[in-house]
Amino acid sequence: MTETRIQRVAVLGATGSIGISTLDVIARHPDRFEAVALTAHVQAERMAELCAKFRPRFAVMGDAMRAAQLREMLAGSDVRAEVLFGSDALADVAAHEDVDTVMAAIVGAAGLPSALAAARAGKRVLLANKEALVLSGRLFMDAVSESGAELLPIDSEHNAVFQAMPASYVRNPDKCGIRRILLTASGGPFRERSLESLRDVTPEEACAHPNWVMGRKISVDSATMMNKGLEVIEAHWLFGVPPERIDVVVHPQSVIHSMVEYADGSVLAQLGNPDMRTPIAHAMAYPDRIEAGVRSLDLFEIARLTFERPDVRRFPCLDLAYQALRAGGAAPAVLNAANEIAVAAFLERQLPFQAIADVIAATMERAQGLSVDSLESILETDARARQLARAELAARQVR
Structure with a gap:
């Protein structure tokens, strides 16, 4: 085991499933990790509980109202966290000199500015926010290269x-x-x-993932397999592999988390129980291996591993993601923005499940002349794509 000093960790998205798993790993290894910054969007009460347990230096909320709530909850306690709010505060904390490692786990496009700030500041970036690379692949990877940041993937795949x-x-x-x-x-x-029955899918059914415990948005992405499409785009940027050399394999047991095939015919796979603490602990302690609280894999209990080709009729969103990656430019950012709008509409029961892909495809067709060569242009493209997706939703409701 390499000699280590305590890593000072900022957990962006501390109240989400990845954030909670990250804090669990931190709590198991107080001699290795310290949570110096925690962030949350709206859950002030949960954030107060986490501040009391982990005593961070910084606590960042999504807006001034939630920050005021958190300050009131912490008043009179011995917690001395500096309570901040807003996207600028998120970016400042991610790049702060007292932070060594940033867990970038804010869901969706909202997580890009803070993740990019961490990369530009040369941090060890634990990337759980796949949208950061979907929106800004080249910009993000250039920032990592120029700053000397260490980028470690957290998605299990x-x-x-x-x-x-x-x-x-x-x-x-x-x-x-x-x-x-x-x-x-x-x-x-x-x-x-x-x-035929997919026409009647409810949000509750779509969020009932058979193997993983996840948030509502990513659960719907799993049901449509858009999450896998976004992961294909992310893999392209992380590993420098073209789309025609990235394949998706349906593996219902979720025991093999992904594989790499080599020129000599060897295929190397990483196996484990479906628990996000495994990739989190791997990235946090890399290159060491540490206890993550994950039970041992019992191959006799699993008994068999099966594999299937993805059905594009069932999962059209996966095909749309490949189309966006091949098109390049702003297409992946448009894909992501349209998906976020369509999934939100489905969760609010304003859009049928099967129409999610239709809204995305229509938005991609209408979005032209958009740029992704700077953070500002990426955010403008994201906003424009969301406008187009909302317009498509509105047109569907009129029909």
């Missing part, structure tokens, strides 16, 4: 790919003899449901 690659890997797959990346997917809750 990308972390598995990272573990299956040689330690000397430098985003040159041909140099390492890499033939293909195989991203595994559970297939979500509707893998075997009849196509």
Whole structure:
């Protein structure tokens, strides 16, 4: 084991599922990690509980009202966290000199500015926000290269790919003899449901993932397999592999988290129980291995591992993501923005489940002349794509 000093960690999105798992790993290793900054969007009460337990130096809320609530909850206690709010505060904390490691776990496009700030500041960035690379792939990777930041993937699939690659890997797959990346997917809750019945899917059904405990938005993305499409785009930027060499494999048991095929025919896979504390602990302690609180994998209990090709009729969002990656430019950012709007509408029962892909496709077709060569232009493209997606939603409600 390498000699270590205590890592000072900022957990962006501390009240979400990734944030809670990260804090669990931190709590197990107080000799290695310290939570110096915690952020949340709206859950002030939960944030107060976390501040009392982890005693961060900074606590950031989404807006002034929630920050005031948190200050009131902490008043009279011995917690001395500096309570801040807003996107600028998030970026400032992510780049702060007293922070070594940033867990970037804010969901969606909202997580991009703070993740990019951490990359530009040369931090160890634990990237759980796949949208950061979907929106700003080249810009983000250039920031990592220029600052000397250390980028470690947290998505179970990308972390598995990272573990299956040689330690000397430098985003040159041909140099390492890499033939293909195989991203595994559970297939979500509707893998075997009849196509006709998907017209009647409810938000509750879409959020009932068979293997993972996740937030509502990402659960719907799993049901449509848009999450896998976004992961294909993320894998392209993380590992420098073109889309035609990134395949998706439906693996319902969620035990093999992803695989790498090499030129000599070898296929290396990373296996484990479906628990996000495994990739989190791997990235936090890298290159060491530490206890994560995850039970041992019992292959006899699992008994069999099965694999299927994804059905594009059932999962059209996956095909849309490949189209966006091949198109390049602003297309992935438009895809992501339209998906966020469509999924939100579905969760609010304003859009049928199968129409999510239709809204995304229509938005991608209408979005032209958009740019993603700076953070400002990315945010403008994101906003414009959301306008177009909302207009498509409105037109559908009139029909």
